[in-house]
Amino acid sequence: MSDFVRSRPAPPNSLPYLRFKEHVLDSLWFLPLCGAVLATITSRLTLYLDGLSQAESEFPGLIPAAAVTNSADAATALAVAAAMLTLIAVVFSTMLVAVQLASSQYSPRITRVFVRARLTQITLAVFMTTFVFSLEALIGCRASEDRLGPVLTMRVLYLLVLATMLTFLAFIHGMVRLLRVQYLLQKAAWACHYAIDRSFPSDAAYREVPTVSPSPVPLQVIGPLSQFPRLTMRRSEGVIPRVLQAVDVAGLAAAAAERNCWVELQIPVGAHAGPATVVALIHGENPDALTTPWMHKFMLFGTERTLLQDAGFGIRLLVDAASRALSPAVNDPTTAVQALHRIEDLLTRIANRPDPSGWYTDEAGTLRVKMQEPGFIRLATMGLTEILHYGATAPQVIRALVSMSSNLASITTDERQRFFEDHQQNCKETAAANMPAGIRELAIEPDHMGFG
Numbered sequence: 001m002s003d004f005v006r007s008r009p010a011p012p013n014s015l016p017y018l019r020f021k022e023h024v025l026d027s028l029w030f031l032p033l034c035g036a037v038l039a040t041i042t043s044r045l046t047l048y049l050d051g052l053s054q055a056e057s058e059f060p061g062l063i064p065a066a067a068v069t070n071s072a073d074a075a076t077a078l079a080v081a082a083a084m085l086t087l088i089a090v091v092f093s094t095m096l097v098a099v100q101l102a103s104s105q106y107s108p109r110i111t112r113v114f115v116r117a118r119l120t121q122i123t124l125a126v127f128m129t130t131f132v133f134s135l136e137a138l139i140g141c142r143a144s145e146d147r148l149g150p151v152l153t154m155r156v157l158y159l160l161v162l163a164t165m166l167t168f169l170a171f172i173h174g175m176v177r178l179l180r181v182q183y184l185l186q187k188a189a190w191a192c193h194y195a196i197d198r199s200f201p202s203d204a205a206y207r208e209v210p211t212v213s214p215s216p217v218p219l220q221v222i223g224p225l226s227q228f229p230r231l232t233m234r235r236s237e238g239v240i241p242r243v244l245q246a247v248d249v250a251g252l253a254a255a256a257a258e259r260n261c262w263v264e265l266q267i268p269v270g271a272h273a274g275p276a277t278v279v280a281l282i283h284g285e286n287p288d289a290l291t292t293p294w295m296h297k298f299m300l301f302g303t304e305r306t307l308l309q310d311a312g313f314g315i316r317l318l319v320d321a322a323s324r325a326l327s328p329a330v331n332d333p334t335t336a337v338q339a340l341h342r343i344e345d346l347l348t349r350i351a352n353r354p355d356p357s358g359w360y361t362d363e364a365g366t367l368r369v370k371m372q373e374p375g376f377i378r379l380a381t382m383g384l385t386e387i388l389h390y391g392a393t394a395p396q397v398i399r400a401l402v403s404m405s406s407n408l409a410s411i412t413t414d415e416r417q418r419f420f421e422d423h424q425q426n427c428k429e430t431a432a433a434n435m436p437a438g439i440r441e442l443a444i445e446p447d448h449m450g451f452g
Contacts, residue, residue: 336387
């Protein structure tokens with residue numbers, strides 16, 4: 001064992017923010033709820049100003065007299081606006097169902113791209129804002145039937161209706177665009193960039209530091225502890241199995257430094273953790289003085305994998321989409337080739353970066369955290385193997401795989417280069433075993449577009 005290991009400073013991660021982002025910001029209810037609250041406050045304010053301008057002349061010139069209409073006309077306009085919103089809501093719901101059905105042909109996991117799209121959330125928020133504002137304004141009109149209509153409120157409502165229509169058109173355009181598989185795969189790949197860059201920094205991020213020795217009998221951290229105690233109490237086993245979504249490495253390193261110990265995670269981010277899973281080992285002079293809940297403060301568990309810190313999940317989304325496209329029920333090798341192009345882009349992005357060592361230091365430069373992180377070859381294996389298996393009888397896929405392996409082999413060295421050279425040979429052997437002799441030679445020729 002070497003006396004020094006490659007490590008890097010623990011990156012700061014705010015688990016409260018990540019939890020808020022994962023469960024709130026990326027939900028379908030948060031922005032619409034904010035829009036409803038904003039609409040309620042704004043409508044009360046405009047109705048109040050309308051009432052002041054009509055009852056007394058404390059705000060002369062605030063609303064031109066020529067623009068004032070009676071309350072009956074305002075109520076009619078508001079009713080029309082409410083009816084229009086009902087129609088838009090029906091069309092919007094129909095679109096969501098259509099998107100869900102269309103996404104089922106790619107992968108169940110890639111549906112998250114639609115649900116978490118900012119365009120979807122903003123559209124819902126604008127619809128909810130206009131609807132709530134129209135209801136509040138309608139109540140204001142009914143309350144002032146014998147007076148002039150709330151002109152300022154009506155003008156704001158007209159602007160909201162216009163914004164609703166524009167947002168709806170943008171939503172239709174965005175959803176139709178996402179239904180085209182190349183844009184869907186591109187969006188999934190873009191979402192993976194942050195996790196890939198975080199897991200594979202450049203050489204400059206690493207430094208050699210003295211190694212640490214493991215304890216003969218380290219403290220085992222069993223988990224996960226449920227972050228929803230009420231739900232936990234309803235389960236007979238006492239703990240809900242969950243997925244490790246993120247780790248606050250900087251906070252964990254600082255806490256370990258205070259206790260003069262170091263932590264070794266036993267499962268990678270994205271792995272399932274059951275009630276009896278050992279998620280970490282705590283090494284130190286007196287590990288028995290530490291408690292399991294202390295560790296769980298620095299871990300974020302959820303019900304599914306995310307792209308917060310999971311570099312492999314983005315590649316998994318692309319592989320699943322390609323595998324579904326290559327199934328006999330779909331038989332769409334062109335989609336598989338397009339997914340391969342996105343996988344190649346991600347692997348090219350980190351082709352010349354070192355594999356993550358998994359070691360992280362505290363502010364003083366002492367090793368404190370050891371994580372399980374996938375290396376380049378593991379990600380490449382994930383991105384190529386299943387597509388080769390399911391595309392064994394598709395010449396277009398084999399040609400694209402051979403080209404992709406050749407391209408990546410030309411920009412990598414040593415073990416990575418040998419991996420792609422071996423994969424080219426595997427492609428040729430697979431073609432020989434699964435394709436007729438008449439197209440076998442054609443199928444193993446490298447072609448970035450397959451057959452175009």
